[in-house]
């Protein structure tokens with residue numbers, strides 16, 4: 217497997233490719249890094265076949281729609297995604313074939329209702345369901361601490377302990393963790409009864425992401441971000 221982890225401002229995107237067929241998938245791309253993804257794919261001689269969002273992001277602008285148009289490939293998301301531009305809606309237990317690689321889909325609602333994890337070979341892309349030393353928050357639209365409890369304790373955390381965890385966010389520069397390590401050390405997973413976990417999640421009192429309204433508007437509708445609108449207007453109207 218060809219594998220690239222692209223970190224930018226705490227957000228993680230992943231390019232995974234089949235070494236035999238050169239087919240690839242790009243997971244959780246951001247709008248500001250489109251050229252970087254395309255450069256990496258070209259350097260590794262990969263042809264991106266799918267652009268995938270693990271969930272509706274509230275904290276950054278997704279590049280799936282723009283890349284899908286550019287590359288003529290489908291946008292892939294869970295079937296619960298509200299975005300009208302999703303081309304392939306997938307569900308729990310389904311498999312995305314990327315050359316000879318098989319991405320196994322786990323529906324893991326909780327952080328959002330459309331959250332999913334993707335397992336391939338020795339690793340799992342956990343989106344914001346499971347982070348290194350934390351979990352996704354459940355206080356944003358469609359978040360649900362009870363659903364997250366079930367997705368984690370009855371789902372992801374029952375997978376092989378040595379499975380490598382690659383999350384959608386990591387702010388301390390760590391590349392990955394494992395299921396076993398998270399079970400042993402993740403502070404949010406130490407109170408394992410349902411009520412305690414839900415209580416912990418309900419009392420996190422986190423601040424809202426900086427661009428939440430604009431991020432949700434663009435990621436859910438496929439509309440343009442304000443910076444794009446301004447630069448397009450400035451290109452047409454020289455005095456701006």
Ligand SMILES: [Fe+2]
Pocket residue numbers: 271272273274275327344352
């Ligand atoms: Fe998220």
